[in-house]
Amino acid sequence: MTKCPFSGVTLSPGAARPGPVSFAQICDVMPIGAMTCDLTTFTIDYANPYSIELLHSIRETIGIDPDQIIGTSIDVFHKNPSYQRELLSEPGNLPHKARIRFGDEWLDLRIHPLPEPDGQVRRALLVWSIATAEVLKEQEEYRLLRMIDDMPVAVMTVDPATYCITYANETSKRTLGQIDEHLPLKAADLLGASIDVFHKNPAHQRRLLADPANLPHNARIKVGPEVLDLQASAVRGTDGAYLGPMLTWSLVTQQVAAEARIQQLAHYDTLTGLANRTTFREHLGAALARGRAGLGLLFIDLDGFKIVNDSHGHLVGDALLRHVADRLRVACARPGMMVSRLGGDEFAVLTPEIAPADLAAFAQGLIDTLVAPYQVETERCLEVGASIGIAVAPEHGDAPEALLSRADMALYSAKAAGKRTFRLFCTEMEVRLHERVRLEAKLRAALADMDGLFLYYQPITDVRTRAVTAREALIRWHHPGRGWISPAEFIPIAEESGLIRDLGAWVLRRACEDAASWEDGARVAVNVSPRQLGTGTLASAVLDALFASGLSPDRLEIEVTESALLGDEKAGLADLRRIRDMGVRVALDDFGTGFSSLAHLRAFPFDKIKIDGSFVRDAVQRPDCAAIVGVVADLGRRLGVTTVAEGVETQAHLDLVIAEGCSEVQGYLLGRPAPRAADLPRIADLTAPFPTRKTA
Structure with missing residues (x-):
């Protein structure tokens, strides 16, 4: 049996032999550009029809007449002709692959040696194709990949069959390196790892990611002391088929702490940690909306605090207020009670349903608690008094502002009675307040x-x-x-x-x-x-x-x-x-x-x-x-x-x-x-x- 030197077809003995087929005949029908080059002159001595056709499609870019390609120097196919000639002069450098750019066009070029019967290489075969679209696609994919790698958000893709990580950008690896001590996974082992390590309920997570109808999905998960914000999105092919989930996530521990701090500042007093006026007002409104009778509101004002604050300084005054808040927390540590600092040296306590006699005893107990000496600084003992005004819902008001106003009137009455005492609101207080307002108006008129x-x-x-x-x-x-x-x-x-x-x-x-x-x-x-x-x-x-x-x-x-x-x-x-x-x-x-x-x-x-x-x-x-x-x-x-x-x-x-x-x-x-x-x-x-x- 013999093999045809051009077609490679094996011929059995006695079979009809085909006629001789030339190299040019084979190349003429190849659906790819093919040219041969004389390595002694570095000129093209053959070009197949497909080459001519391709050259016509990029004629303006390459700058040569395709119909005159035979006899043209191969220098036109390389920006560094001397390098190319040096490459082709040494057969040991072949075969050789290169990607060459002509303006907006890209060519993929492969150069193969053509040995003659004596073993010498005097000619080379140039096989080439226009790779512009492919190159642009690769460049676009590369740019996208670089963009994803450089994104400040961690990005990973997941195999929907195995739930293993198939891709992770650099931010993923870098961020994971900050928290991997809290995971059974190191940043270096991210690819191929199961995403189960990122969730306390892997089965739930897998069910979620298996169905693209569940996506996109946002979640906040805790990993040790760290907090991650996770978003799962569906990646689809050009035909719309679900290819799998993409996870984007970021480390938001500091952000969560800042949000918690903002919430703390919005609802709690920064000095004492007690509920602030806004929070107390909301809580009071909610309690009144439930319509429970016997709700008690106590307004507390410190007697003599201004003297302490002015004579000892604001740092001592602030320390004293913190001590007062601590005592109120302990004294009001009962179910349903709420303590607030309304501002300055004013505090408020909201009590659940309580009998008037018990409310009076509770108020007196608070006064006794607050007037005891305070050890604010080393070897410094300070004393302040406390006056309390009390209003009870619904008999003194069923709306927050009405109840707050009447507790304030009762506090004013307690101050006028000599301080360090409490007063329960009564209608006579409101009458006296109105009289005081009228008296102020008359005094203003008398001055005018x-x-x-x-x-x-x-x-x-x-x-x-x-x-x-x-x-x-x-x-x-x-x-x-x-x-x-x-x-x-x-x-x-x-x-x-x-x-x-x-x-x-x-x-x-x-x-x-x-x-x-x-x-x-x-x-x-x-x-x-x-x-x-x-x-x-x-x-x-x-x-x-x-x-x-x-x-x-x-x-x-x-x-x-x-x-x-x-x-x-x-x-x-x-x-x-x-x-x-x-x-x-x-x-x-x-x-x-x-x-x-x-x-x-x-x-x-x-x-x-x-x-x-x-x-x-x-x-x-x-x-x-x-x-x-x-x-x-x-x-x-x-x-x-x-x-x-x-x-x-x-x-x-x-x-x-x-x-x-x-x-x-x-x-x-x-x-x-x-x-x-x-x-x-x-x-x-x-x-x-x-x-x-x-x-x-």
Whole structure:
């Protein structure tokens, strides 16, 4: 048996033999470009018809005439002809494969040696095809693959039959490397691994991914302390057939923590960790919507917290609030109870159905818990009080705002009752609140019209000469409907409503105007509210009053209480220094009833100390009060400061304060408050009697 050298067909003995077939005849019918090249001249000496056809299709790109291809140098098929010739000169380099680009076209070229009978290679066969579409497809797939590899989201594909990972981008491997200590899988072993390692319920996951109707699907899964966001999508072929799932996932542990933090900030107080006002309001609304009777709302306000906060600093104040919150948590650790910090030093407690008597006992227990001393810092013990207002649903309101408002009214009543106590809302509180609102409106109108406001003056007398050295200006208000109203009632309203600034400015102007007309040249003493001090406006108000009246600055005394300095003490003392620099005298009023008295005397050079009348009135019967009067008088003498004994109502009082060394006295014995002469006719027309005791 023999084999045909061109066709490769085996011929059996006796079979009819085909005629001889040339190499060119074979190549002429090949459905691929075929050309031969003379390696001595590097020119093309044969090209099959398909080559001519292909060359015509890329004629513009390749830049040669396909019909003139025979005899053309093969240099046209390579950008580096010298390299190509060097390659073909050495038969040992063949066969050789190359991909060549002509403009937008790509050719796949394979070069094979054509040995002659003597074994020499003088010619080469070039087999080629246009690979542009294939190359573009490969490039597109490559670009897509690179894009997927570079995506910040982990991407994996899964075999739908075995549920094993068939592809994983670089982000998958990199991210898995951060959490593989929590998985029975290492990043290096990702390909071929089962996706069961990513889910606590593999059977459920497999059922989900098996049916493309379930996709896309999102899930958040926890791997140890880490959290993954996972999305499964269906990958389909060009015919729409389901090829399998693609998983995209990312490590969102920090994001989840941030979301939790945002939720915490939105619903809980950052300082104490208690529910904030918004959350409490929502919880209260939900509880009221359920319509259960006996729901209790307790408003808690700390007594004296501002003093602690201002005197010890905000860091200590914040620490104290955290301690208060901790005590409330323990005291309210009962089913159905909720504790909230509404803001500042205000807290609230919501209780489930509870009998009124039990609610009262619970409120008193909270007060007892909160007033116990606090160990806030090393060797520092602080005390605050607590006042509580209580409202009960539905009898005091079946809507959140109504119940909150009435609990607030009850709290205001508890504060007015002396603090460190609780009050249950009653309708009289609402009546009093409305009356207070009406009183504020009337006071505002009186200030606008200057109708019904008067200044009375009480003399301050030198104990030796009995001469009047000064007169204290005391404001009085006659209400058209209620008659004379005590300053103890309307001054707090003016302070809380902000009217005190205008009221204080009016008092300063009127007092300076009146004092300018006094023939005895006595000074005028004007009280300043704590709300006026530390705002930066007092000095300008004093200057305006002095300028308008023409009163000499040394004839004006500004009286401040120690409590006025317990706010922003630095700003308050700055205000006092400004007016003292003008030549105005400054007196410390009600000395002995406030806080840190000696510290205030050291911080500011007061011109006068006024001993509170409560010590003077009790001094005759109580040696301790007499001793306090004597100590303060001696302190004033050593500091070179005038001491005034207030509340001198009897001769015994006068004798005692003189004996103890006081410089001046003030009280009913030597002079009651009286209006200026110009106001006497108007006051005479008023029918209501004027209070006979000093109330401001």
